[in-house]
Amino acid sequence: MxxxxxxxxxxxxxxxxxxxxxxxxxxxxxxxxxxxxxxxxxxxxxxxxxxxxxxGCSPHVTLAITEQLGQLARYPDGNGYYLKQALADFNRVDVEQITLGNGSNDLLDLLARGFVSCDDTIVYSQYAFVVYSMLAKIQGATGIEVPTPRFGHDLTAMRQAVADHPNTKVVFIANPNNPTGTQLGQKELREFVTSVPASVLVVLDEAYIEYSPESNNRALLDEFDNVVIVRTFSKAYGLAGLRVGYAISSVPVADLLNRIRQPFNVSRVALAAAAAALADQxxxxxxxxxxxxxxxxxxxxxxxxxxxxxxxxxxxxxxxxxxxxxxxxxxxxxxxxxxxxxxxxxxxxxxxxxxxxxxxxxxxxxxxxxxxxxxxxxxx
Ligand SMILES: Cc1ncc(COP(=O)(O)O)c(C=O)c1O
CATH class of the missing domain: 3.90.1150.10 (Aspartate Aminotransferase, domain 1)
Structure with missing residues (x-):
């Protein structure tokens, strides 16, 4: 029914x-x-x-999961110590810059909840991942969908949208983008980040980064405190059913996200599986x-x-x-x-x-x- x-x-x-x-x-x-x-x-x-x-996923994941089966009565490590450490090493950042999520959707949601209120604006592109417009609606905020002439992101128009809406708190950019599969050049993204106010969070959603290593904008994190990179274990790592994602950001942004996330938002099994998957490049x-x-x-x-x-x-x-x-x-x-x-x-x-x-x-x-x-x- x-x-x-x-x-x-x-x-x-x-x-x-x-x-x-x-x-x-x-x-x-x-x-x-x-x-x-x-x-x-x-x-x-x-x-x-x-x-x-x-x-599927790395064969090492099966063993890692099996090892957890005797511990299911115990809560997971709420800080995800081992996975965060492995992610910090892998991405050459400090462990304090990492936030773990129940899938990367959880992190997109935390970013909207933490930074956007009903008087604020979220900017994203036409034909971008549909969750961005949903988050604007959930927050009761203004969502500005910037038209794009050729399916990719029109960063010039997005810059203008940010300028036209001084209450913009977050810009979401999927790179590569879902559903179009388009990719942005590092130079144009860098120019975009440079051109928006430091008070605007630029969230680079890199859910498909493993398929397009040249889309990796990890270097921007060293320069800009307002850049956040969101990644997932659901796609190339093959762990969609377990729900694990992470954000890399400046320490203050990670601190805020970690304050508002649910205490045990990533399960014990998922933490162990993701660490094993990451190790199998x-x-x-x-x-x-x-x-x-x-x-x-x-x-x-x-x-x-x-x-x-x-x-x-x-x-x-x-x-x-x-x-x-x-x-x-x-x-x-x-x-x-x-x-x-x-x-x-x-x-x-x-x-x-x-x-x-x-x-x-x-x-x-x-x-x-x-x-x-x-x-x-x-x-x-
Ligand atoms: C661009 C993009 N971001 C985020 C997600 C969310 O993935 P998950 O919550 O499984 O990590 C998806 C899933 O389709 C996606 O395509």
Whole structure:
């Protein structure tokens, strides 16, 4: 049974929530495999919808998790000492600059809660990760979505938006960006950070950094106290199910984030798994190589099918389905793929109704996707 939707009027006597929260559309997740099997009776499902790592995770993670199983009655280390130490060494920063989160979403949320009130403004780009606009609404703040002419971020226009809104507290920039896969150059980002007031936090969301090491803007942290880098173990590290992310920032920003996070926001199992995953950089290299090879193969197939796509620097690719055929569009193709056991991500919620975002899978997953797509597109 569908759960009843809360509306302003049904909640009126109970809530003082901002109207913007009541108007919020909940985050749309990729359809879980189990749900597709239940709904359509298809087995052998291929999920290419949530930018997960098709190789799984480092084998060292299994051992690390097993070692924790006898300790589940005990709370985790609330300070995440070992993982924070490992992350500080890995990123060549002080341990006081690290904040751990229950996935990187937790950190994005903490940044909004810690720095943005209802009189403030958050600036982000059109076609950027949808959570940024949600956070503005949750805080009851003003969210400024800056138009972008070519899917990437228009940093000149974003700089102007910050200047036009003196109450801007946070700018969110995903690099590489989800869902477009676009990447910003280090020089232009540096110029952007230099040009905004030091009172504005510039949050660089590097969820896909392992696929695009040249997008790494770690060096900015040495120069700018208002830069925050947010990373995750959900994508290349293959730990989406465990929920671990981290922020690297100046010490005062980390201090504030650590004050407001939940005391045990990362579980004992997740802490141990993330430390083991971080130590296995060979796995990350194998992930990067496999992704690059499969991305090249997919690009060739989309070209052969006459489908447009945006060059991606991450582990997913945005493909255009503006097919000159009645009844065939991104929505119908998404549905037809679902019915044949292939889950991809529709992008209507991003204002991109003619596009689908497809996660790069293993060779056999990608072959299945392309074969299924070809049969849908060539059907009478
Ligand atoms: C750009 C970006 N940032 C953050 C996240 C959040 O990931 P998680 O909370 O799993 O770390 C995602 C997930 O899709 C993402 O694409």
């Amino acid at each position: 569908a759960s009843p939707q809360a509306t302003s009027s049904s909640l009126a006597p109970l809530t003082s929530a901002y109207d913007s929260i009541l108007a919020l559309t909940p985050y749309q997740t990729g359809k879980p495999v189990e749900e597709l099997t239940r709904e359509y009776g298809v087995s052998d499902v291929v999920k290419l919808a949530s930018n997960e790592n098709p190789l 060979d796995f990350i290299e194998a992930t990067r190589l496999s992704n690059a090879e499969q991305m090249r193969w997919l690009e060739k197939q989309f070209d052969a099918l006459g489908l447009g796509f945006i060059k991606s620097h991450a582990n997913f690719i945005m493909v255009k389905f503006e097919v000159e055929m009645e009844d065939i569009n991104a929505i119908s193709i998404h549905q037809a793929l679902l019915e044949q056991g292939v889950i991809v991500r529709p992008l209507a919620a991003y204002g991109l109704p003619n596009w689908l975002r497809i996660t790069v899978g293993l060779a056999e997953d990608n072959l299945r996707l392309i074969d299924t797509l070809r049969s849908i597109l060539t059907e009478d």
